[in-house]
Amino acid sequence: MDIVILIFIGLIGLSMGSFMNVLILRVPKDISIISPGSYCPQCMEDLSWKDNIPVLSYILLRGKCRHCKKSIPLMYPMTEIITALLFVMVHLKFGLEIEFFKYIFFVFLVLTVSFTDIYTSVDDFETGMIPTVYIALGIFAGLIFAIIEGHLPYYLAAVAAGYLVLFFPAYLYSLIRKKEGMGEGDFMFFAMIGAFTGLGSIPAILTMAAFFGVIAGITVIIMTKNRSYPIPFAPMLGAAAIIYMFFEELLNSYNWSSYIIN
Ligand SMILES: [Zn+2]
Structure with missing residues (x-):
């Protein structure tokens, strides 16, 4: 393993995390991501360039403008550090094969959608939002990689399954409770994840995300004493999808079914 490549990928991750902060803050408010430049x-x-260096500026300024x-x-620095760490971990798992580029792009999109959902649900928005542009871009890119791998139907099926597996329970919930639980954005996000992880990933990601959702729900109820506090579901799906990416051999239900049949 080449330490220079590792450091280089970490630095790319830091600057992509910095770009992600711009996307998280500006895209939901329809502000251009190009101009104006960075501002407090x-x-x-x-902000001048020296106040805009990922992580380093935050430390030098002691966290103050x-x-x-x-x-x-x-x-801001957390997004940059998490992105850099995950980029390095993707490299450690996938080397510099085509999967590296696939999953770097995947991690970037999953983090952007998850953080945007969190940011918009704690900021001045009522509920979190998931910009459709990320979903469209993700499904398109995921299916391009699926064509390169020669398994397009397996990933197309995952796009449909990811959407439907959340749509039906949410639809039932809205009929019974007469209010919306999960939103359209969550269904589309799971469809987008499926475009990268394939049909065998759906059961494991759904199970993990539901588990994280229950843990988060209980934590929020204990901390806020409020039973109707909205919990964004995209970050649960995002965390589950990233865990799945690193442990696919263990969690893929297609692998399981082949153990049982053989
Ligand atoms: Zn300021």
Whole structure:
């Protein structure tokens, strides 16, 4: 393993995480991601390049804006560190084969959608939102890789299964409770995940996401004493999808079915 490549991929991950922060903050509010350049979201002052270096600027500024001295949200360096760590882990698992590029893109999209859902549900939005542009881009890219791998039907089936497996329970829930549980965005996000992970991933990802959802739900009820506090589901799906990516050999239900049949 080449340490130079590892460091290089980590640095790419840090700068992609920095770009992700821009996407998370701007896309839900329909602000251009190109101009204006980076600015402090609190005092709107433009940031120079030296206040805009991933993680390093946060440490040098001790987490405070140079102009207004207000705290820079911890979200920024966290997003950059998580992205860099996952990029390095994808490289350690997949080397520099085509899967590396597939799963780097996958991790980037899954994190962007998950963080956008969290950010929009705690910010001034009522419920989290998942911009359709990421879903469309993800399904398109996932299916291109599926064609390259020569398994298009396996991934197409996963797109349909990911959508339907959430749509039906949510539909029943809305009939019984007369209010919406999960949203369209969650169904589409699972469809997008399926385009990268294939049909055999659906049961494991659904099980893990539901488990994380229950844990998060109980935690939120204990902490807020509020039973109707909305919990964004996309981050649960996102975490489950990333775990699946690293442990596919163990969790793929197609592998299981072949053990049982043989
Ligand atoms: Zn400021």
